[in-house]
Amino acid sequence: MILTLLFACADYSEVAEEPTPPAAVFAPLGDEEYRVAQIDPERYLGLWYEFAAIPAGAQARCTATTAEYTLVDEETIGVHNECRIDTIDGALSQIDGTATPEDDRFSHLKVQFFASFQADYYVVEADGTDTSEPYDWAVVSTFNDAVIWVLSRTPDMDAERYDMIMDRLSERELPVDKIVETDHP
Numbered sequence: 001m002i003l004t005l006l007f008a009c010a011d012y013s014e015v016a017e018e019p020t021p022p023a024a025v026f027a028p029l030g031d032e033e034y035r036v037a038q039i040d041p042e043r044y045l046g047l048w049y050e051f052a053a054i055p056a057g058a059q060a061r062c063t064a065t066t067a068e069y070t071l072v073d074e075e076t077i078g079v080h081n082e083c084r085i086d087t088i089d090g091a092l093s094q095i096d097g098t099a100t101p102e103d104d105r106f107s108h109l110k111v112q113f114f115a116s117f118q119a120d121y122y123v124v125e126a127d128g129t130d131t132s133e134p135y136d137w138a139v140v141s142t143f144n145d146a147v148i149w150v151l152s153r154t155p156d157m158d159a160e161r162y163d164m165i166m167d168r169l170s171e172r173e174l175p176v177d178k179i180v181e182t183d184h185p
Helices: 002-009 057-061 159-171
Strands: 046-053 062-073 076-085 092-101 108-114 117-126 137-142 148-152
Touching (some): 057 062, 062 092, 076 108
Antiparallel strands (some): 046 062, 046 148, 076 092, 092 108, 137 148
8 A cells, every 4th residue: 555655646757768869979089170089990990881972083973882991901901992873773883992090090091092092081070989889970081171971881871960960060161062962772
């Protein structure tokens, strides 16, 4: 009887609900505030889908774009990019290259696809979730922001997360008005 009375008198309106985690948690920026302070290479390896990008050069005709990063040795990452030309059913285009970190922070990579072509790639934003699981998303840019890639582990991205990422890039004065979502099957 006492237990029944206690339950009947309990005020359940004050039971705290679990807070909903934000759609995007951002990794800290480095001292120069251009790139992420630190990237864990193990969490970065694997298959990425280009969710959105600034179309440029030969990549402007690409759709259904993916990038896969694999460990070649302690200092080299294998890069395999592929896309479909013009439509998601278009001809398959593939290219292989390598990436080497420029320092132990791993957020600045020297990427090489041809013997004579190297480019600096910077991880300018990344999933800041405190976990050992692979990063869910990342934003990579060339030095002058001529090309920006918004990468996701799946071909789809939560709209709220994407909006938060775009807002953050806009706050940092990156050219979000040029970023276009990438089609995937």
